[in-house]
Amino acid sequence: MAESRSLPNILITGTPGVGKSTLCQQLAERTNFQWLEVGKLAKENNCYEEFDEVYHCPVLHEDKILDLMEDQMTDGGIIVDYHGCDFFPERWFDIVFVLRTNNTALFDRLSKRGYSGKKLEDNIQCEIFGTILEEAIDSYKKDSVFELSSNNADEMDENVEQIVQWIEQWKQNKM
Numbered sequence: 810m811a812e813s814r815s816l817p818n819i820l821i822t823g824t825p826g827v828g829k830s831t832l833c834q835q836l837a838e839r840t841n842f843q844w845l846e847v848g849k850l851a852k853e854n855n856c857y858e859e860f861d862e863v864y865h866c867p868v869l870h871e872d873k874i875l876d877l878m879e880d881q882m883t884d885g886g887i888i889v890d891y892h893g894c895d896f897f898p899e900r901w902f903d904i905v906f907v908l909r910t911n912n913t914a915l916f917d918r919l920s921k922r923g924y925s926g927k928k929l930e931d932n933i934q935c936e937i938f939g940t941i942l943e944e945a946i947d948s949y950k951k952d953s954v955f956e957l958s959s960n961n962a963d964e965m966d967e968n969v970e971q972i973v974q975w976i977e978q979w980k981q982n983k984m
């Protein structure tokens with residue numbers, strides 16, 4: 810329950826390549842919050858069900874990863890970073906930010922990362938359709954979901970500032 814947390818929990822989500830890791834790293838440095846990379850945690854603990862041959866990536870074992878995360882989420886101060894958001898319990902998060910990037914910039918970033926073919930096309934399409942934003946709106950309270958534009962370095966800086974300020978406000982309201 811949010812009332813029992815001494816600090817808020819934040820979810821940063823969006824299509825791969827929109828800048829989640831970059832933003833979370835900067836936030837962790839600024840706030841001392843813990844950056845929890847769900848993909849990394851899954852890899853370290855082998856939380857996979859199967860291998861997806863089409864996308865050349867393993868499929869997350871959602872229950873297993875949720876069990877691993879549950880205890881860490883209790884006290885707050887966690888920034889969760891993942892390219893999906895519909896399987897986390899709603900109660901875990903005080904606010905959800907969905908990063909968005911235009912197709913041209915995202916195409917360049919994902920190509921540089923080595924994405925090609927169907928994997929590249931599907932991720933671009935996911936972003937064009939706003940799939941993750943829709944997922945967030947369907948999974949969390951409407952007034953706790955915010956869309957942030959992440960097309961360039963200036964917007965990245967603004968997003969860091971906005972979230973840092975939101976955290977400060979949350980702490981003040983708690984006092």
Ligand SMILES: Nc1ncnc2c1ncn2[C@@H]1O[C@H](COP(=O)(O)OP(=O)(O)O)[C@@H](O)[C@H]1O
Pocket residue numbers: 823824825826827828829830831832918959960961962964965
């Ligand atoms: N707002 C931004 N402006 C410019 N480049 C960015 C921005 N966000 C991310 N990048 C670059 O795009 C690439 C993917 O960013 P990353 O943070 O790994 O995305 P994600 O974690 O969402 O997959 C990195 O090379 C990063 O430097």
